[in-house]
């Protein structure tokens with residue numbers, strides 16, 4: 136009797152700690168169309184929700200430790216730390232300040 140109840144409680148706790156939705160979806164990601172730059176300076180365009188991207192030229196992972204370098208329409212690289220659904224990054228170059236997210 137007690138064992139069964141403990142087992143049930145344990146199972147319930149496990150489900151609460153690991154909701155399948157969180158496991159299936161990356162927590163931090165870029166949303167929309169972006170130009171991302173790899174460590175070697177290659178640019179790729181990604182669309183929709185992106186949390187992982189391997190450079191199309193050299194195969195390097197563009198997303199590192201929750202950070203990614205996005206390129207603004209004027210070609211300035213901006214390293215950003217992703218925070219959940221990242222939909223907007225303003226270029227950090229003082230006389231640019233353009234939205235780095237691209238229009239489709």
Ligand SMILES: [Zn+2]
Pocket residue numbers: 173174175176177190191192193194195
């Ligand atoms: Zn590359």
Ligand SMILES: [Zn+2]
Pocket residue numbers: 207208209210211226227228231232233
């Ligand atoms: Zn810029």
